[in-house]
Amino acid sequence: MSTRPPTRPALSEAQFTLIGKALADPRRMALLETISGGRECPCARLGSMFAVSKATISHHMKELVTAGLVESRREGQYVNYCVRRDTLQAYTAELLRRAGGKG
Amino acid sequence: MSTRPPTRPALSEAQFTLIGKALADPRRMALLETISGGRECPCARLGSMFAVSKATISHHMKELVTAGLVESRREGQYVNYCVRRDTLQAYTAELLRRAGGKG
DNA sequence: TTGGTGGTTCGATAGTTATACAACTGTTTG
DNA sequence: CAAACAGTTGTATAACTATCGAACCACCAA
Secondary structure: OOOOOOOOOOOOHHHHHHHHHHHHOHHHHHHHHHHHHOOOEEHHHHHHHOOOOHHHHHHHHHHHHHOOOEEEEEEOOEEEEEEOHHHHHHHHHHHHHHHOOOO | OOOOOOOOOOOOHHHHHHHHHHHHOHHHHHHHHHHHHOOOEEHHHHHHHOOOOHHHHHHHHHHHHHHOOEEEEEEOOEEEEEEOHHHHHHHHHHHHHHHOOOO
16 A cells, blocks of 8 residues: 555554653653753753752653663763654654544 | 644643653553544443453543543443544644754 | 443552662762 | 762652442433
8 A cells, every 4th residue: 555664663562651651750751851952961950950869860861761762871970861853753653643543 | 934833722731741641551542542443432342352340441531531632422321432633633742842852 | 110231430459650868880080 | 099979779668550349320221
């Protein structure tokens, strides 16, 4: 048929669920949004913006990285994060594919 | 500029979170997907497809309805559900708007 | 009415998770 | 080396939630 094959490989069920869970938490969503705002975002700054412990920040960032929504890169003492927009787009596409129906 | 203003009102923070949580559960996602498949789906059928109690089905459907992802309509003895694609699309749009960045 | 079927609500339980503190690793600077 | 700073990990706890059985409500048919 004519439905062009997706350019990206479809998300696995496991990753789809991971992403869903990662996005479901308001705090994590806020972190993601903050990271998305700037070009790169050191973890330290995040801690100062949200009144939570650095352990919690680290935990949330780990979830986001595991879900593939964020990439981390160590820069000396610091860790910089950036959003993986491809993953985010793959997720929304998959979401619409699954529940968006045929129109 | 030329980006047409959204036809839909933006999702409130509360609803955005509700939707996120609703979509995060694999079972609920499966239910949503099933509903999306057919035109209308009576609750009874759902119960027979997923090996869970009807109480659990009811609970999940309530979550989906509360999130605005699904609409329920009583049809005599039965309750039919249909997916609110507008909500789903509003969610994905908001997601990309928040975290999709300017890329 | 009585019964039967479809769905909801209640109460309890088990599993998950967000959070913090403390201890630890890694890095830079004296 | 030691000290200071950035992040991670371990442990514990509190809050949340998915799940079920049972009781209940809504509708339909005798």
